[in-house]
Amino acid sequence: MDALSATFAALADTTRRAILARLAEGEATVAELAEPFDMTSQAVSKHLRVLEEAGLITRGRRAQWRPSRLREDALDDATDWLEHHRAAFRQRFDALDREIAALRRDEENLDGNH
Amino acid sequence: MGTTELMIEPGRQDVVVVHDFDAPPEIAFRAYTDPELMPRWKGSDRFAVVVDEHDLRVGGRWRLVMTRGDGTEYPMRGVFHEVSAPHRLVSTFEFEEGGPGALQLLVETFEPTASGCRLTSVSLFASVEDRDRWVPSGGLESGTRSSMALLDQALAS
Secondary structure, rough: OOOHHHHHHHHHHHHHHHHHHOOOOOOHHHHHHHHHOOOOOOOOOOOOHHHHHHHEEOOOOOOOOEEEEEEEOOHHHHHHHHHHHHHHHHHHHHHHHHHHHHHHHHHHHHHHOO | OOEEEEEOOOOOOOOEEEEEEEOOHHHHHHHHHHOOOHHHHOOOEEEEEEEEOOOOOOOOOOEEEEEEEEOEEEEEEEEEEEEEEEEEEEEEEEEEOOOOOOOOEEEEEEEEOOEEEEEEEEEEEOOOHHHHHHHHHHHHHHHHOHHHHHHHHHOOO
């Protein structure tokens, strides 16, 4: 999976988005993350692994605690991608709008000649 | 100029595009499905569009090729399943072998509005996974307002 696909796949899960929202407030350990979600540490660890592989978070190396932290620029690639495609789409429909306007002008001219 | 909305909600298997035209459904539908006009609006700075086939009737096939500046070609094709001008168009879409993404079912409706009409284009994938794989793969045919909400939500403190 390419990096962007991994990011979007990681974001496609409600629990993982909630974990990211929590990490946006500051770093947290697995136990701290598990508590509000009523989940086992194993389940939270699985989600953290996905987020880490997607490059959205980093995890400390201290064996016991390994606090997770949101990567500051984590979502830049994803937002850039979305912004790019949103703009491309708008551009396309703007072009279609111009074609329609031209069509209608042509038709009015034709009608005028009758 | 009409407005364009692009929606990719998390956990769904569709991509939805809404565009408001300043023209009635009859004119918007005709322009939208006119193969001669397509190269003039479906392309962009980065892609040139050539329409190969566009048999606009039930069971008719369509095929078009997008070519990137460096010469890379992205052929795509499908079949028209329902053609109810000027209100509804149902077709399939897929990239030909080697291209990104999975088969999509496209349902496009044109509804009259006070100022013209509204096009709602729904691209339906076979699964959420298919859609999510396709979304970042370069979505030639779609743009996205992937929920900025999705990202905002993720970062909301």
